[in-house]
Amino acid sequence: MTRSGVIAGVLAALVLGGAAAVFAVVWRPAIDAIDPAQRTFANDLVKRGRTLAVIGNCSNCHTAPGAKDFAGAVAVPTPFGTVFSSNITPDADTGIGRWSEAAFRRAMRDGVDREGRHLYPTFPYDHFTNVSDEDDRALYAYLMTREPVRSAAPANRLSFPFDQRPLIAGWKLLRSATYHPDSSKGAEWNRGAYLVEGLAHCGACHTPRNALGGERASASFSGGDVDNWQAYAINAHSPSPVPWDADALFGYLRNGWHPDHGTARGPMAQVVANLSSVDPDDVRAIATYMAGVFGQPSPDHRRGAETVLAELKAMAGRASETNAAGAAIYAATCASCHESGRALPYGGINLALSTAVCGSDPRNLANIVLAGISPREGERSPIMPGFASSMTDGQIVAVLIYLRSRFSNQPAWTGVDQVVAEARRTQVAALRTAAASRQPPADLAQRDKP
Amino acid sequence: MITLKVNGRDHRVDAEPDTPLLYVLRDHLALNAAKFGCGLGQCGACTVIVDGKAVLSCVTPLVLLEGKQVTTLEGLGTTADPAPIQRAFLDEQAAQCGYCIAGMMMRAQALLMRNASPSDDEIRGELEPHLCRCGTHMRILRAIRRAAGLMNRAELAPESGADR
Numbered sequence: 001m002t003r004s005g006v007i008a009g010v011l012a013a014l015v016l017g018g019a020a021a022v023f024a025v026v027w028r029p030a031i032d033a034i035d036p037a038q039r040t041f042a043n044d045l046v047k048r049g050r051t052l053a054v055i056g057n058c059s060n061c062h063t064a065p066g067a068k069d070f071a072g073a074v075a076v077p078t079p080f081g082t083v084f085s086s087n088i089t090p091d092a093d094t095g096i097g098r099w100s101e102a103a104f105r106r107a108m109r110d111g112v113d114r115e116g117r118h119l120y121p122t123f124p125y126d127h128f129t130n131v132s133d134e135d136d137r138a139l140y141a142y143l144m145t146r147e148p149v150r151s152a153a154p155a156n157r158l159s160f161p162f163d164q165r166p167l168i169a170g171w172k173l174l175r176s177a178t179y180h181p182d183s184s185k186g187a188e189w190n191r192g193a194y195l196v197e198g199l200a201h202c203g204a205c206h207t208p209r210n211a212l213g214g215e216r217a218s219a220s221f222s223g224g225d226v227d228n229w230q231a232y233a234i235n236a237h238s239p240s241p242v243p244w245d246a247d248a249l250f251g252y253l254r255n256g257w258h259p260d261h262g263t264a265r266g267p268m269a270q271v272v273a274n275l276s277s278v279d280p281d282d283v284r285a286i287a288t289y290m291a292g293v294f295g296q297p298s299p300d301h302r303r304g305a306e307t308v309l310a311e312l313k314a315m316a317g318r319a320s321e322t323n324a325a326g327a328a329i330y331a332a333t334c335a336s337c338h339e340s341g342r343a344l345p346y347g348g349i350n351l352a353l354s355t356a357v358c359g360s361d362p363r364n365l366a367n368i369v370l371a372g373i374s375p376r377e378g379e380r381s382p383i384m385p386g387f388a389s390s391m392t393d394g395q396i397v398a399v400l401i402y403l404r405s406r407f408s409n410q411p412a413w414t415g416v417d418q419v420v421a422e423a424r425r426t427q428v429a430a431l432r433t434a435a436a437s438r439q440p441p442a443d444l445a446q447r448d449k450p
Numbered sequence: 451m452i453t454l455k456v457n458g459r460d461h462r463v464d465a466e467p468d469t470p471l472l473y474v475l476r477d478h479l480a481l482n483a484a485k486f487g488c489g490l491g492q493c494g495a496c497t498v499i500v501d502g503k504a505v506l507s508c509v510t511p512l513v514l515l516e517g518k519q520v521t522t523l524e525g526l527g528t529t530a531d532p533a534p535i536q537r538a539f540l541d542e543q544a545a546q547c548g549y550c551i552a553g554m555m556m557r558a559q560a561l562l563m564r565n566a567s568p569s570d571d572e573i574r575g576e577l578e579p580h581l582c583r584c585g586t587h588m589r590i591l592r593a594i595r596r597a598a599g600l601m602n603r604a605e606l607a608p609e610s611g612a613d614r
Contacts, residue, residue, distance in 0.1 A: 328467060328513050329513055329514065331467075331468060332467050332468035332511035332512070332513040332514070333468075333509075333510075333511050333513070333514065336468070372491075383490065383492055384491075385490070385491025385492070385506055385509045389500070389503035389504060389505045390500060390505040390506070390509075390510045390514055391514055395514060
């Protein structure tokens with residue numbers, strides 16, 4: 001054999017080997033389609049699946065406002081383009097009706113659909129991979145017993161190369177498994193860890209993402225972005241004036257509000273509405289685990305909280321001379337509820353306790369001033385009128401700047417006017433439809449009634 | 451003293467800047483169409499139009515209204531010469547006790563000003579903040595559809611307004 005022949009042979013072997021390696025990473029077999037009519041499920045299993053689907057917040061991405069449950073086609077904006085959620089009803093042609101339990105489990109664990117195509121990680125299988133076989137079985141039973149809806153999702157709008165699904169296989173190699181049980185911790189903590197890191201996928205919103213759209217493992221729970229809302233840091237970097245503890249977390253997740261922290265709103269409103277209907281022990285477990293993630297507050301944080309709470313008791317209003325317009329609007333428009341001393345949920349939280357006022361940008365505050373908080377049917381829920389129609393952008397900007405300077409000790413925000421204009425563009429219409437059409441998926445029997 | 455523009459006229463009002471617009475309309479200007487329902491911006495009975503948008507006057511203090519145009523139901527038409535929205539509510543007999551109706555008409559008017567032919571879903575979505583316990587909802591929907599028809603016909607025949 002000549003020398004060039006040897007080189008050619010080695011090159012060919014490398015190319016073939018490389019191709020085989022790529023093939024092994026990318027290629028996934030189809031799993032045989034099944035006949036949807038053949039399945040039956042035990043009632044208990046379906047019931048457990050419903051609770052799990054509520055904890056997993058499935059409907060938030062898979063049910064469009066006003067549309068049939070789980071029919072998908074919800075647009076999920078990403079930095080790479082728009083992905084539309086799948087129809088996960090048991091419709092045979094446009095849903096997942098022909099999926100076997102094994103195909104469903106593979107989607108949850110590895111992000112691969114029945115036909116063997118890689119799914120975009122907007123479906124948070126980086127978390128769902130932690131869900132147990134047993135829980136996947138219950139979720140499958142629940143979804144397969146929903147009403148089938150014939151509805152195909154629109155094609156994703158992604159630019160090249162992000163429209164190439166085989167690339168997702170490479171992305172998956174970068175993932176790091178996040179969850180392991182810890183035998184040094186108690187059962188409640190471990191249950192919480194299992195839910196938070198798995199099905200509840202809290203980090204999907206609350207952990208910042210890297211340039212490739214993956215969660216930054218080094219910055220778990222340091223805060224992220226979702227639908228033009230800021231998902232706050234829920235670790236030691238929390239901007240909440242009063243530190244969170246397990247009891248406060250439990251009350252907030254269960255009721256949707258807490259007297260030291262205010263009201264869940266934006267995408268979090270749906271999460272707490274869901275958690276109000278599940279086993280309280282699971283909510284307690286989530287609170288216990290997350291309290292560990294927040295950790296013990298620093299002495300500064302604790303002192304700050306004591307100062308704020310003491311000032312609230314004294315109700316010592318500090319006058320601001322620097323922003324007369326904002327001060328006047330606050331005094332006339334906001335203070336009658338927010339300084340009424342009336343308890344939550346019908347009174348407004350004193351804004352010295354507001355996380356939104358202390359957040360790193362004014363998005364959430366702008367969203368809430370514009371759209372308000374709609375009451376939830378049949379329960380004792382917080383209310384606030386929206387001011388989109390009665391306040392100009394200039395008036396909202398003035399009041400936001402005033403709130404920041406009066407109620408937080410953080411540096412002033414920049415670009416408040418752009419944030420308000422953007423919030424008006426994106427939020428008001430979205431929240432109005434959400435208030436009108438979105439119902440919590442399970443009964444609210446366990447939630448606080450008037 | 452604050453200057454407030456209501457129904458095309460300037461009014462000098464002696465009231466604190468935190469006074470809700472509703473109180474000024476009813477107590478200072480004797481414009482009683484807008485009603486006090488809940489006082490929390492949750493029922494819609496106090497709705498008026500400010501710069502073309504439906505606004506809850508019970509939670510809108512005077513300080514927000516500088517330079518803005520307020521329109522109340524009295525500004526749309528009179529008993530003798532009702533506006534299309536009022537004519538339509540009368541024709542459909544859409545009121546029972548009527549307490550919520552002034553607010554409903556004002557939000558419907560604001561809707562029809564920016565969307566001349568709203569769908570039923572759009573009307574229902576728009577009026578979602580309004581509570582009515584009498585139950586004339588179907589008549590209210592019909593009245594708003596009728597008002598849209600009246601207003602569209604008026605636009606097609608622009609001279610008709612001058613005849614009245």
